Structures are given as structure tokens and as C-alpha cells.
Amino acid sequence: MRKLITAMEPQRDECGFWTHPDYFEPADGREYSYPGEFAAWLDANRVTGLLQWMENDVTDEQLEALEAGDGDISKWIPTPPAGEGWFIGSIHDTEDGPVCYWLRPVEGEPTALADLISRCHVEALKIELLRLHRECTKVAHAYFCACDLGEERVAAGEMYQQIRLATRRGGY
Structure with missing residues (x-):
């Protein structure tokens, strides 16, 4: 049985990026995942996720200062989503700007747990x-x-x- 991803304190690098050591990695060392691969990883780890864009989590002045910093987003402290149990899975850059991907055990979100049970019902049985x-x-x-x-x-x-x-x- 493999270990499920759990919360840990982020150790951000000098530019402010960090990825949990147990976070999703596409199969075969590819840069992008196959369709459905990330969703299957979420199910297998019994977590739900929420993507947060840096530009939507800071003021205009903070965004200008962060963008002027040559890719340094270390001053951005992502705001956790509403509810209990959220932890950071990854703070990384994308083609459209920096993001924080939040994770939470499905038990903390009744609809996510019900969806997981529905999808995994036969396997669980x-x-x-x-x-x-x-x-x-x-x-x-x-x-x-x-x-x-x-x-x-x-x-x-x-x-x-x-x-x-x-x-x-x-x-x-």
C-alpha cells in the first residue's frame, strides 16, 4: 500500500516556489498528464483540490511589486480556501502566472467524499x-x-x- 499525501510545512525556495514531495507527477516523466490522470491521483490520495491564481489573491500594488521581482513570488502568502483541512500541494509557475494548488482530505468535504464513494464504489467493494x-x-x-x-x-x-x-x- 502506498503512502497518501498529507499536510506538511512548505519549504519554499528563494523565489517562493515549492512542491510537496508526494505531489502528482505525470506518468513516464512527461511534462503534462494524460486526460484524467490528475483526477485519478486525487482519488487515489483521497483528496480534493483547488487552484488559486496569485493574481486573484493579492492587491494590484502587491501584484505589481511581485511581477517586478524577476519571478520572485516569495512575498506572496497564499490565502487558504474557506473550510478546515486545506494544505498546500504546490506553489508553482505556469504559462499564465503563478498558482497555489491547495489540497484537502475528501472527508472534509461531504460532496467530494460522496463523489469519491460513487466513483470508487466497485473498487471499494x-x-x-x-x-x-x-x-x-x-x-x-x-x-x-x-x-x-x-x-x-x-x-x-x-x-x-x-x-x-x-x-x-x-x-x-
Whole structure:
């Protein structure tokens, strides 16, 4: 199981940029992601995101001062979105200007959690099925081991084998 992205204190460079070490990276070392790849990363990390443009988060005077600084945006302190749990995923430059990408666990946003559950429902059910199957296999084996020699043990052995092999038939 891989580690999910969690909040950490940004360590901005001399120009004010920073990207969380666990932040999204496009596959195959590409500069841009495939369609849907970033959304899949958000789902896999159980976070929702919000893009904030620097130009919309500072006054006109601050923007002029920041733009006159040869790409130095270190004086920009991004304003967190409303609500609890937001943390910075990345402060980086784009072709259209600097941005801050905020992240928050989906549990902090009921609609995002409901959307994630809806999208991942089948996958979540599969994971739960396999977890319960492992438990059931252990219990069936324990039952088999506890039975005295005879018909009950033979029946318990057959039950254990059927349960143990059940998910293998489906290719899991």
C-alpha cells in the first residue's frame, strides 16, 4: 500500500516556489498528464483540490511589486480556501502566472467524499470482499483444525477448500 499525501510545512525556495514531495507527477516523466490522470491521483490520495491564481489573491500594488521581482513570488502568502483541512500541494509557475494548488482530505468535504464513494464504489467493494474473504478463510481453517477425525472434519476440509479457492476463480 502506498503512502497518501498529507499536510506538511512548505519549504519554499528563494523565489517562493515549492512542491510537496508526494505531489502528482505525470506518468513516464512527461511534462503534462494524460486526460484524467490528475483526477485519478486525487482519488487515489483521497483528496480534493483547488487552484488559486496569485493574481486573484493579492492587491494590484502587491501584484505589481511581485511581477517586478524577476519571478520572485516569495512575498506572496497564499490565502487558504474557506473550510478546515486545506494544505498546500504546490506553489508553482505556469504559462499564465503563478498558482497555489491547495489540497484537502475528501472527508472534509461531504460532496467530494460522496463523489469519491460513487466513483470508487466497485473498487471499494472488491477490497472489502477480499478482506472479508481472508478472514473467512482463517475461520474455516480454524474450524477444520478443531474438528475430530471423521465425517465432520472431511466436510470442514471441503468447505475450507471451497472458501480458500473462491476468489482465485475470479482471477484475483
